[in-house]
Amino acid sequence: MDEEQQPPLSSFRWLYGGVDLVVRTEHGAVRGTTDGDVMVFKGIPYAAPLDGARRFQAPIAPPRWDGLRDATQYSAPVPQAPIPPLPAVWRPGDATDCLTVNVWTPDRGGHLPVMVWLHGGAFLGGTGGTDGFNGATLAREGVVVVTVNYRVGYEGFGWVDDAPANRGILDQLAALRWVRDNIISFGGNPDNVTIFGESAGGVSVATLVAGSGRRGLFRRAIAQSPAAMYVDEDEARKLGELITGPLGVPATASALAELPVEDLHAAQGRAMAEISANRAAWTNNLPYNVVLDGEVLSELPWVALRGGVANGIDVIAGFNRDEATGFTVDLPAEARDLEGLVRDLNLPGSTAAEYRSAYPGVADTDLYTVLLSDQLFRMPAVWMVEAAAAAGGRAHLYEFTWETPQRDGVLGATHGLDVPFTFGQHDDPLAVEMLGAAPEGFDELSRAIRQAWTSFAATGDPGWPAYHLPERPTRVLGNPVALACDPIRGSRQVWAPRFPELG
Secondary structure (H helix, E strand, O other), X not given: OOHHHOOOHHHHOOEEOXXXXXXXXXXXXXXXEEEOOEEEEEEXXXXXXXXXXXXXXXXXXXXXXXXXXXXXXXOOOOOOOOOOOOOOOOOOOOOOOOOEEEEEEOOOOOOEEEEEEEOOOOXXXXXXXXXXHOOHHHHOOOOEEEEEOOOOHHHHHOOOOOOOOOHHHHHHHHHHHHHHHHHHHHOEEEEEEEEEEEOHHHHHHHHHXXXXXXXXXXXXXXXXXXXXXXXXXXXXXXXXXXXXXXXXXXXXHHHHHOOOHHHHHHXXXXXXXXXXXXXXXXXXXXOOOEEEOOOOOOOOHHHHHHOOOOOOOEEEEEEEOOOOHHHHOOOOHHHOOHHHHHHHOOOOOOHHHHHHHHOOOOOHHHHHHHHHHHHHHHHHHHHHHHHHHHOXXXXXXXXXXXXXXXXXXXXXXXXXXXXXXXXXXXXXXXXXXXXXXXXXXXXXXXXXXXXHHHHHHHHOOOOOOOOOOOOOEEEEEOOOOEEEEOOOHHHHHHHHHHOHHHO
8 A cells, every 4th residue: 555545644543641642653554552651662673574585584574455454463583493491482383474573662652762673592592572571671772772673593693605694793783774764753862772682692782883784874882791792603614514515405595494493493592502512623613603794794893893893883892790590500510621712712722721811710610611701702802992992083982890699609600690780671581580689779870871771872972981091980880889990800901812812
């Protein structure tokens, strides 16, 4: 139906407490709901359903719809395998109309900063449609919040001979184009968009900031615990063969589409076991990574940022102090072999001794966790900020230090613990598992983080100094919130030879 043939918006009016809960997007009208004083619109398509071979191809625009589309429920998640011990997110038979966005707005008539959330999940799983990412509390700080479903697993990041790499990132770009073209109808300013995300979402943020496809789609970026999940095309192809080879199918979009989704996802588990058994042969220990394809991204983000590709984009990046404790706490002492980890990561043989010198009195079994925290998340965050600042950009670094009382406190400030604070949501099941019930100090720290993030989205200033040498100012997000200079200096110096130009 052409624009001039569509029914007038007044014919779709749906009032709740005097508030009009109908918005017309470029593809059709949607009806939302309310969460207190915030209007909510869920499950709005930004790309076509993932039917047939389209599961493995670049996203295309969704079909237009006539009449009024209900936007009061999250869409189905994208296809994915369960990630134990978490409950299954996707189930066979779920709808294919899953490339969607969810919008929370406090003022449809405003011209507010926009914050677009990219979820984590190691590119293996996850969804933007979950109560843990309920954007209502964050929106009440004066922003429009958008969460995104994007493809994960083989659909999003596996090698396909006749399709582009990084399809999950292409989905994110398509969602950002949807924001650019539609968010003004929800009270958002399309010229003031901030992307933010954690873990694999932080990887996505770093990729988008340093990549070539995001021109004009966002102005600022927050990378929470970004990881070094990047491989070249040759390794991406070999990783794909680990998964598709035993299945006996060619890596083409049409052939892969013939496989039951659950069979393809089950095969990735066997590939992960093989990667773990021969860790030193691979760049990362996961089957899915951002591919340096020359299209979405040409080189590591911190190398590209050092060259000035993102000048004009304000950046926050940071890490949790004890990122890897959740991965190592249940390992027996003999498995936490510092020297073995150095070999598996293909680091110089002197690295173990350098860590012992940087952290005197810390046992090797604990240094194993420190090194893994650095390799996985802490150093990528530091590199991102240092590179952006070195190129003359405005960048800010933070360290999250709040310690969870769960597991008798041994997890400390572990990976992912910052996410409930970001959204101000501590009572969804995953948050309760991570934080415990009624966590002490949650409200105060959550408010401080939300105000810093939304202030940054509005003005570029989160409330602490931009990163600069030699002080390296870093916001410490704990109880209390404080300012420190170069808080993980020992680790940074051990890793500095990897990128001496950042020095």
